[in-house]
Amino acid sequence: MMNAMKSKPLAALRIRRHTAASILLVLLSTLPVVAVAGDDPSATIAPRPDVQAPITQFADAHNEAERGAALDQLAGLADTDHEMLVRQLVFFSKSASNEKETMASGAVIARLGISDLTIARALVPLLDTTDESLAKSVRNILGGVEGRAAGRRPDFSIYREMIADKLRAHGEPPAGLVRYMYESDPGEALLAMMRANQLRKPEEIRPILWAEHVVSDVLWKQRFGFLAPDAVEPAAIDELSRLSDHQAWWVRLYVAEILRQHPAFRTPQMIARLSGDPDPFVREASAGLNDQHE
Amino acid sequence: MLIQDNLAGEMEAVTAIRTCPLLIAVGLATLWIPGANRVRADSCPYACGDLDGDQTVGILDYSLFAECIGEAPSSSPTCLCADLDGSGTVDLHDFALLSLVFQATSDEAPPGCTGAIGSTADLMAYRPQHGAGYAPFIRTTIADADEEDATVGPGIRINGQGDIDPSGEDDLIEITVTIDPPGAQLALRRSAAALHAWTTRDKQAGTEIAFTSDKTAALPFAPTATELTLWIEWTSPSPGVAELDVEPVTSDVAKDTLVFHTFQSIVMALGGEDQVPSDPADPNNGTFVVATAFYSLGLDVHMYDEDNVGADGSGAVYNEVADAIQHRGVGEVVIFGYSHGGGSTYDLADLLDINRAGLGVFEITFTSYVDSVSNNSDVDVSQELRRPPSTDYHLNHYQHGSFFQDLGLDGGPVTDSNPPPTGLDVETTMWGANATHFIVDDYVQVRSLIESSLLGLVAP
Numbered sequence: 001m002m003n004a005m006k007s008k009p010l011a012a013l014r015i016r017r018h019t020a021a022s023i024l025l026v027l028l029s030t031l032p033v034v035a036v037a038g039d040d041p042s043a044t045i046a047p048r049p050d051v052q053a054p055i056t057q058f059a060d061a062h063n064e065a066e067r068g069a070a071l072d073q074l075a076g077l078a079d080t081d082h083e084m085l086v087r088q089l090v091f092f093s094k095s096a097s098n099e100k101e102t103m104a105s106g107a108v109i110a111r112l113g114i115s116d117l118t119i120a121r122a123l124v125p126l127l128d129t130t131d132e133s134l135a136k137s138v139r140n141i142l143g144g145v146e147g148r149a150a151g152r153r154p155d156f157s158i159y160r161e162m163i164a165d166k167l168r169a170h171g172e173p174p175a176g177l178v179r180y181m182y183e184s185d186p187g188e189a190l191l192a193m194m195r196a197n198q199l200r201k202p203e204e205i206r207p208i209l210w211a212e213h214v215v216s217d218v219l220w221k222q223r224f225g226f227l228a229p230d231a232v233e234p235a236a237i238d239e240l241s242r243l244s245d246h247q248a249w250w251v252r253l254y255v256a257e258i259l260r261q262h263p264a265f266r267t268p269q270m271i272a273r274l275s276g277d278p279d280p281f282v283r284e285a286s287a288g289l290n291d292q293h294e
Numbered sequence: 295m296l297i298q299d300n301l302a303g304e305m306e307a308v309t310a311i312r313t314c315p316l317l318i319a320v321g322l323a324t325l326w327i328p329g330a331n332r333v334r335a336d337s338c339p340y341a342c343g344d345l346d347g348d349q350t351v352g353i354l355d356y357s358l359f360a361e362c363i364g365e366a367p368s369s370s371p372t373c374l375c376a377d378l379d380g381s382g383t384v385d386l387h388d389f390a391l392l393s394l395v396f397q398a399t400s401d402e403a404p405p406g407c408t409g410a411i412g413s414t415a416d417l418m419a420y421r422p423q424h425g426a427g428y429a430p431f432i433r434t435t436i437a438d439a440d441e442e443d444a445t446v447g448p449g450i451r452i453n454g455q456g457d458i459d460p461s462g463e464d465d466l467i468e469i470t471v472t473i474d475p476p477g478a479q480l481a482l483r484r485s486a487a488a489l490h491a492w493t494t495r496d497k498q499a500g501t502e503i504a505f506t507s508d509k510t511a512a513l514p515f516a517p518t519a520t521e522l523t524l525w526i527e528w529t530s531p532s533p534g535v536a537e538l539d540v541e542p543v544t545s546d547v548a549k550d551t552l553v554f555h556t557f558q559s560i561v562m563a564l565g566g567e568d569q570v571p572s573d574p575a576d577p578n579n580g581t582f583v584v585a586t587a588f589y590s591l592g593l594d595v596h597m598y599d600e601d602n603v604g605a606d607g608s609g610a611v612y613n614e615v616a617d618a619i620q621h622r623g624v625g626e627v628v629i630f631g632y633s634h635g636g637g638s639t640y641d642l643a644d645l646l647d648i649n650r651a652g653l654g655v656f657e658i659t660f661t662s663y664v665d666s667v668s669n670n671s672d673v674d675v676s677q678e679l680r681r682p683p684s685t686d687y688h689l690n691h692y693q694h695g696s697f698f699q700d701l702g703l704d705g706g707p708v709t710d711s712n713p714p715p716t717g718l719d720v721e722t723t724m725w726g727a728n729a730t731h732f733i734v735d736d737y738v739q740v741r742s743l744i745e746s747s748l749l750g751l752v753a754p
Binding site for chain 2: 059061063064067089093096097098099100101102103104105106107109110119136137140141142143144145147148149150151152154222223224225
């Protein structure tokens with residue numbers, strides 16, 4: 001009698017869950033794809049009902065067993081495509097309506113032990129998105145895999161490998177990633193690109209290393225009060241001026257980005273040179289330098 | 295109580311005074327007079343008839359007047375005020391003038407009293423702005439009882455040279471001047487040249503109200519208007535306290551006073567994921583409930599989404615604090631947060647501490663975690679167990695929950711925290727035994743301990 005009494009509500013519950021899942025699948029099929037405009041046409045997050053359903057179940061579970069089952073289901077999916085799961089988790093998190101749902105994606109990633117490299121590979125293609133909200137989420141999560149902390153510059157080594165792969169295959173580095181790295185930390189971006197480009201000759205490496213060092217030293221002095229925020233040293237401007245004529249676009253991009261972020265380094269000569277640069281990245285970063293230069 | 299008892303029968307006394315004013319006034323001469331010792335010896339600082347300086351002309355002023363009849367004005371500060379017409383004696387002509395302004399006000403002061411009925415004026419000040427207005431706070435008035443208090447009264451940010459104003463010009467304090475009747479000629483007087491007055495919140499050209507010898511000309515009320523909004527600025531780089539009075543153009547007698555003090559501290563409140571700063575705060579966002587309470591109490595509070603603190607501590611919140619330290623004379627920083635806001639509390643304190651050499655002298659006076667989760671990114675779910683670097687006092691609340699209850703999201707013990715030694719696991723208390731990560735910030739006991747701990751440590 002007890003079993004019969006228990007089984008009836010349980011069966012009803014299963015039916016209700018089945019119905020709820022069906023409704024969820026129908027609803028998910030109507031959800032908009034998060035649009036991405038960039039170099040890579042596959043860089044989109046289209047919600048997959050078969051993945052969103054267990055994520056929802058994980059977040060809103062009614063008991064421990066239900067949450068565990070949802071996690072097992074996600075683990076099974078992740079076995080075949082971790083990067084897809086990461087993107088689906090980001091989609092879910094972005095669509096969340098409360099704190100628990102927002103935090104659920106992080107809990108899944110932690111429970112499944114998804115690596116930083118997987119997260120980076122999943123999200124880098126999304127850096128080109130025109131969806132500001134998605135871009136913000138992606139940048140936020142990537143910041144986490146770069147080991148950022150107060151007093152520590154971002155570690156772009158995880159991207160260096162991805163860029164080097166592209167270059168070895170005679171491809172171009174992902175545009176969104178390049179833009180993101182240089183905007184985040186032009187110096188670290190320069191060094192990451194230098195290594196990804198596999199420079200071998202010391203006489204090619206040293207001028208780049210030295211210039212970055214000299215400019216970083218000025219920024220360090222500004223930060224800690226050894227120089228006023230709007231003061232620079234002539235040696236740093238000389239180094240930047242030299243690099244602004246470098247044959248590699250990713251070196252000239254460094255100069256353009258430094259000038260954009262730190263107006264005190266600007267000179268009319270460098271602005272004129274970079275504004276007419278043949279590389280679109282450099283021209284893009286140089287846009288507006290003239291307007292702001294006084 | 296004595297005053298109240300006497301005032302209760304004041305209307306009856308008025309009739310009697312008009313019948314035989316001198317007799318009644320003499321009879322009341324033995325009453326205790328509040329404020330009489332505030333009269334200065336060199337000149338009468340009060341309006342005509344207001345001998346006790348309580349900003350009303352009542353029966354108590356009559357009693358004071360009676361004591362001075364026949365006395366030389368120079369015999370006491372009160373008698374100086376009793377010589378309303380400046381004739382050199384306190385006589386019936388002065389009494390006639392006093393009767394004319396009885397239970398009214400005067401915009402004149404001895405010795406220039408003519409018996410003309412004056413205006414009333416009231417100043418009201420508001421708590422500080424944020425960006426282009428007050429959001430995420432609501433426009434909050436300062437209670438009359440607090441407006442002359444140099445601690446909980448009108449706080450103002452220093453708006454000196456170099457101030458970056460990361461959120462736009464928002465350092466001016468709004469005040470309203472209310473007058474009766476319309477057309478009354480009233481002016482502002484300041485006690486320090488640091489105070490400036492504008493008719494626009496963003497100091498548009500041509501909208502400053504000039505002070506000459508620390509007093510303005512008649513305020514620019516529209517012909518029939520009874521209220522005027524002004525914006526007060528503190529331009530000196532030095533902190534301090536200063537009075538702003540509203541008074542008749544024709545006298546130096548204050549009708550109302552605001553006492554401004556420059557903020558010495560700044561308070562940053564950081565919520566958890568999906569928590570949006572608002573006022574009134576969502577009761578489920580305990581951090582912001584506490585923040586709005588502090589704002590009402592007069593602290594310079596800023597509420598932020600925790601994502602405004604990057605994993606390296608940089609961002610809009612850091613910029614606001616750095617500007618306050620470098621350009622607004624702020625020497626005390628308070629940071630508190632819940633969940634990822636706790637993790638961001640650590641990151642912000644860490645960057646501030648690292649950058650001390652470039653920022654200047656300041657203390658991180660108070661920090662607080664409520665179930666703090668590290669915030670290296672939105673998907674970071676690890677515990678934040680590090681004490682915020684260089685904080686003088688750290689309060690820590692946490693719970694341990696379960697995977698089912700709260701996805702395993704937990705704060706935890708933090709070395710050298712309060713309550714000692716590592717903070718309070720609320721699940722060890724009667725009231726918090728069923729806590730989960732998602733409700734731990736909402737307990738009144740948690741909020742109250744943050745409030746009481748901070749208020750004992752930080753000056754506004």
